Amino acid sequence: MSSTRRNFLSGGLRSAGLLALGGLACDGDRPHAGFLGLMENVNERFQRALFDPGRLAPELSEGEESAPEDFPAYKISRELPVAPAGWALAVRGLVARPLTLSVAELRRLPATRTRVRHHCVEGWSAVASWDGVRLAELARLAGVDRRARYVEFRSFDSGYWSSWDLESALHPQTILAYGMNGAPLQREHGAPLRLYSAVKLGYKMVKYLTEVSFLPVRTGGYWEDQGYEWFAGV
Amino acid sequence: MPRSKQPWLIRTTHWANLVFLVVMAGSGLRILAAYPFLGERGRDYGWYLLQGMRPPDALTIGGWLAGARHWHFAFAWLFVANALVYGVYLFASGEWRRRLFSPRRDARNAWGTLLHDLRLRREAPPPVGLYNGMQRLTYTGVLAAAPLLVLSGLAMYKPVQLSLLTALLGGYDAARAIHLLVLAGLALFTVVHVVQVVLHPRTLAGMTVGRDLGPEERRAPRETRLPEEAP
Ligand code: HEM
Numbered sequence: 154m155s156s157t158r159r160n161f162l163s164g165g166l167r168s169a170g171l172l173a174l175g176g177l178a179c180d181g182d183r184p185h186a187g188f189l190g191l192m193e194n195v196n197e198r199f200q201r202a203l204f205d206p207g208r209l210a211p212e213l214s215e216g217e218e219s220a221p222e223d224f225p226a227y228k229i230s231r232e233l234p235v236a237p238a239g240w241a242l243a244v245r246g247l248v249a250r251p252l253t254l255s256v257a258e259l260r261r262l263p264a265t266r267t268r269v270r271h272h273c274v275e276g277w278s279a280v281a282s283w284d285g286v287r288l289a290e291l292a293r294l295a296g297v298d299r300r301a302r303y304v305e306f307r308s309f310d311s312g313y314w315s316s317w318d319l320e321s322a323l324h325p326q327t328i329l330a331y332g333m334n335g336a337p338l339q340r341e342h343g344a345p346l347r348l349y350s351a352v353k354l355g356y357k358m359v360k361y362l363t364e365v366s367f368l369p370v371r372t373g374g375y376w377e378d379q380g381y382e383w384f385a386g387v
Numbered sequence: 388m389p390r391s392k393q394p395w396l397i398r399t400t401h402w403a404n405l406v407f408l409v410v411m412a413g414s415g416l417r418i419l420a421a422y423p424f425l426g427e428r429g430r431d432y433g434w435y436l437l438q439g440m441r442p443p444d445a446l447t448i449g450g451w452l453a454g455a456r457h458w459h460f461a462f463a464w465l466f467v468a469n470a471l472v473y474g475v476y477l478f479a480s481g482e483w484r485r486r487l488f489s490p491r492r493d494a495r496n497a498w499g500t501l502l503h504d505l506r507l508r509r510e511a512p513p514p515v516g517l518y519n520g521m522q523r524l525t526y527t528g529v530l531a532a533a534p535l536l537v538l539s540g541l542a543m544y545k546p547v548q549l550s551l552l553t554a555l556l557g558g559y560d561a562a563r564a565i566h567l568l569v570l571a572g573l574a575l576f577t578v579v580h581v582v583q584v585v586l587h588p589r590t591l592a593g594m595t596v597g598r599d600l601g602p603e604e605r606r607a608p609r610e611t612r613l614p615e616e617a618p
Contacts, residue, residue, distance in 0.1 A: 179461070181454020189454075192461030203548040210547040211554075223429030270559060272546060274452065276422040278559050279429070352547055380453040382460075387547045 184380040197384040210269040210351035219279040226341035230311040234361045246366035249296030262286045269351040272387045283349045284332030289323040301367035306359035315374035326351035354385040392593045400473035407466040413448030417455030427560045485517045488527040496520030539566040
């Protein structure tokens with residue numbers, strides 16, 4: 154076989170292989186893989202570059218709050234999750250002083266209220282106000298190590314969990330909320346304690362919290378492991 | 388040698404745009420399907436007549452919400468990059484002069500073409516150079532709408548980090564409506580556009596291989612010498 158023909162053939166095979174790869178490269182059922190996964194990384198860099206730790210989401214007025222029935226509440230358990238007896242939040246990982254905090258203890262910490270627009274990955278938006286403690290305040294109390302780059306949140310909702318970049322977690326509008334719209338947090342919205350933030354999509358805000366861990370490495374999450382974007386900033 | 392009717396950069400970016408726009412529209416409709424309402428929760432927009440109607444699956448790409456979002460945010464970059472190549476070329480090459488709408492040259496011609504297309508006038512005004520006035524008007528409109536598509540998309544993607552942009556467009560839910568309306572406009576344009584191409588198949592050769600020696604061009608051999616370009 155002449156070398157030009159061999160070149161031609163191998164070139165053709167290579168192109169066919171690349172074409173086949175190209176077909177695999179965009180698979181909506183495996184969004185973290187191939188070209189879509191590559192672009193998720195590009196988009197994470199873009200979002201991190203845009204993220205400004207000091208930029209606050211506009212605080213809204215009470216009149217802009219959605220009616221209670223217009224603020225949906227999602228869970229993954231079949232029944233409304235029930236807090237285990239003697240519930241307390243654990244703060245651990247790369248911290249100088251691991252903490253265990255009851256609701257009463259959390260309520261004694263400096264309280265903050267934030268009323269911002271909530272953005273769901275599905276495309277809807279709604280508004281509520283949230284009372285709680287800044288996560289940055291807990292990080293300060295626990296003495297977070299400089300090696301910590303990520304924060305993982307665990308819940309008692311059938312193993313629902315998520316993990317975040319440290320910068321978004323320490324944003325002043327990222328709080329652990331025990332109140333909503335001026336009342337104690339209702340069970341369907343994640344009582345006794347939930348994560349709430351102005352800078353992430355709804356599925357990143359873990360409800361029914363049990364544990365906050367400061368980690369050196371990124372982990373995943375309930376929806377993230379199934380294919381939803383990990384960074385998910387807004 | 389006369390200038391090519393459709394330079395290769397315009398041909399390439401035009402067909403790439405078709406591919407990217409199909410991907411963007413298909414994945415975008417799959418994202419819309421996850422919440423097929425416009426307006427914030429509890430305050431649906433009254434004017435939107437398709438509240439609650441999911442786009443048909445056959446028009447969507449990505450399979451499910453997470454897949455479609457990954458498609459959408461991956462190809463958005465390619466769509467924008469392609470549009471930038473086209474836009475920079477359009478102005479750097481001077482091609483904009485014979486392609487973009489100029490009221491003085493095109494307004495009367497566009498009106499005449501519209502009347503002809505609506506069967507209200509027998510005679511079609513001859514094209515002025517490359518396009519007739521109505522073509523220039525619609526193409527320029529499409530090119531003006533495209534940035535709005537991208538800006539409203541960014542406003543929804545980053546309503547907090549780009550909160551000024553989002554506010555400028557009237558808020559997150561308004562940006563979502565604008566995004567869908569521009570898409571509807573482009574879809575409408577594309578339908579009319581393809582009908583016109585079918586009625587004037589010669590233009591397809593122009594947009595594909597760059598040359599076009601149809602009677603229209605023979606009638607106006609000096610098409611590159613437009614009034615603005617005359618020395
Ligand atoms: C099957 C789909 C399409 C076909 C067959 C098609 C075909 C063509 C043809 C033949 C021309 C040249 C017209 C002429 O020389 O008189 C043209 C120009 C143009 N098309 Fe399309 N097109 C399609 C889709 C689209 C889409 C989706 C868009 C954008 C939304 C678009 C935007 C344009 C623009 C802006 C021009 C003018 C380009 C310039 O002069 O720089 N087309 N198209």
